[in-house]
Amino acid sequence: xxxxxxxxxxxxxxxxxxxxxGGSSLITIPTxxxxxxxxxxxxxxxxxxxxxxSIAGWYQFxxxxxxxxxxxFAVGIAALCGSFIGANLALQVKGAxxxxxxxxxxxxxxxxxxxxxxxxxxxxxxxxxxxxxLLGGLMSFFIGIYGGFYGPMAGTFLCYVLIAWFGQTFLESxxxxxxxxxxxxxxxxxxxxxxxxxxxxxxxxxxxxSCIGSYIGVHYSERxxxxxxxxxxxxxxxxxxxxxxxxx
Numbered sequence: 001x002x003x004x005x006x007x008x009x010x011x012x013x014x015x016x017x018x019x020x021x022g023g024s025s026l027i028t029i030p031t032x033x034x035x036x037x038x039x040x041x042x043x044x045x046x047x048x049x050x051x052x053x054s055i056a057g058w059y060q061f062x063x064x065x066x067x068x069x070x071x072x073f074a075v076g077i078a079a080l081c082g083s084f085i086g087a088n089l090a091l092q093v094k095g096a097x098x099x100x101x102x103x104x105x106x107x108x109x110x111x112x113x114x115x116x117x118x119x120x121x122x123x124x125x126x127x128x129x130x131x132x133x134l135l136g137g138l139m140s141f142f143i144g145i146y147g148g149f150y151g152p153m154a155g156t157f158l159c160y161v162l163i164a165w166f167g168q169t170f171l172e173s174x175x176x177x178x179x180x181x182x183x184x185x186x187x188x189x190x191x192x193x194x195x196x197x198x199x200x201x202x203x204x205x206x207x208x209x210s211c212i213g214s215y216i217g218v219h220y221s222e223r224x225x226x227x228x229x230x231x232x233x234x235x236x237x238x239x240x241x242x243x244x245x246x247x248x
Contacts, residue, residue, distance in 0.1 A: 003035050003036075003202070004201060004202065004205040005205075006031065006035065007028070007031055007032060007035065007049075007202050007205050007206055007209070008205040008206070008208060008209040009209065010027055010028055010031040010206075010209070011024070011028055011049060011050070011052070011205070011206040011207075011208075011209030011210045011213065012209035012210070012212050012213040013027070013213065014026075014027040014028055014213070015050070015052070015053045015209065015210045015211075015212075015213030015214045015217060016213045016214075016216060016217045017217065017232060017236075018050070018053055018155065018210075018213070018214070018217075019053050019056075019057040019174065019213070019214040019217040019218055019221075020170075020174045020217055020218075020221055020224070020229050020232070021155075021156055021159060021170070021174065021229060021232055021233045021236055022153055022154065022155025022156030022157070022158070022159055022177070022181075022236075023153050023155070023156050023236045024050055024053060024155075024210070025046050025050060025153070025154075026153065026236075026239070028046050028049065028050065028206060029042050029043060029046045032045055032046060032199075032202065035202070037199055037202070040192070040195075040197045041197045041198065041199055043192065043197075044188075044189065044192025044193065044195075044197035044198040045192075045197075045198050045199045045200075045202050045203045045206065046206070047087075047148075047185045047188040047189040047192055047198075048185070048189035048192075048193070048198055048200075048203040048206075048207070049202070049203045049204075049205070049206025049207050049209075049210060050185055050206065050207075050210050051182060051185050051186055051189065051207065051210075052206070052207040052208065052209070052210030052211035052214065053155075053181070053210045053211075053213070053214040054178045054179075054181040054182035054185065054214075055182065055211065055214075056210070056211040056212075056214040056215045056218070057174075057175075057178045057214040057215075057217070057218050058178040058179065058182065059215075060214070060215055060218035060219065061174070061175035061178060061218055064175070064218075064222075066171065066172060066175035066176075067175045067176050067178065067179070068166075068168070068172065068175075068176045069179070071128070071133075071136075071162065071166050071168075071176055072176045072177070072178070072179035072180065073179060074133050074136065074137050074140075075136060075137065075140040075158060075161060075162065075176070075177070075179070075180040076140075076179040076180040076182070076183040076184075077137075077183065078136075078137040078138070078140035078141040078144060078180075079140045079141065079143055079144035079147065079154075079158065079180040079181075079183055079184040080144060080180075080183035080184060080186075080187045081141055081144060082140070082141040082142060082143065082144020082145040082146075082147070082148065082184075083144040083145070083147050083148035083183070083184040083185075083187040083188045083191075084144075084148065084187050084188075084191065085144075085145050085148065086144060086145035086146060086147060086148025086149035086188070087148035087149065087187065087188040087191035087192060088148075088191055089145070089148070089149050128166060128167075132165055132166060135165055136161050136162075136165040136166055139161050139165070140158060140161055140180060143157045143158055143161070143184075144180075144184050144187075147184040147185070147188060148184065148187065148188040148191065153236075153237075154181070154184060155177055155180075155181045156233070156236065156237065158173075158177040158180045158181060158184075159173045159174065159177055159233070162176055162177055169226050170226045170229040170230050170233065171221060171222065171225075171226055171229065174218075174221065174229070
């Protein structure tokens with residue numbers, strides 16, 4: 001019961017910001033491993049547990065009318081397909097090389113946000129073209145592979161796509177990426193479950209905490225605003241880069 005309480009609190013706290021900028025698994029996966037789960041089981045349990053963030057967040061943002069469903073499903077279906085591949089790969093190979101590649105790509109893209117002051121603050125595209133959907137879908141497919149393979153920051157990378165290629169604000173991306181995030185994590189959880197790599201009591205505790213944290217986070221999202229969400233987003237990206245490059 002103590003261990004279930006610990007992962008419940010970790011999921012609740014991490015989903016408060018995870019529902020807006022992603023990255024909750026940076027806290028929950030290490031917590032699951034500290035509680036004694038093997039790496040693959042920790043990832044599988046996390047994939048199932050954090051579906052609570054997407055479900056509760058989707059419900060709240062839908063009520064606010066902030067989700068772009070056309071973009072969300074385009075990104076989500078691509079991420080789902082990639083997640084199936086990534087989850088199967090994760091059960092066969094190590095993720096060290098992939099994590100380094102992700103960190104390098106993230107570091108390369110970060111200046112896009114830092115040196116474009118209005119990026120993510122104001123909507124930059126009123127009309128989307130076919131190439132936007134094509135490129136955004138392709139990137140979401142590879143993010144899906146990463147999300148199924150390892151997971152942390154996959155939602156944050158989907159935010160990148162929605163802001164950079166679909167011209168959304170941070171609040172709009174936080175709403176819309178719930179579709180892709182749910183598709184990605186559900187597919188990955190299904191694959192891990194088929195291999196017996198999920199600890200269900202901990203996953204249920206995580207799901208409960210994630211639902212509550214996400215509900216609260218979305219409720220206060222408009223008070224926080226795009227500017228502060230962008231600042232949190234950049235800090236989280238820097239933390240993730242350091243974490244990935246220093247992990248062995």
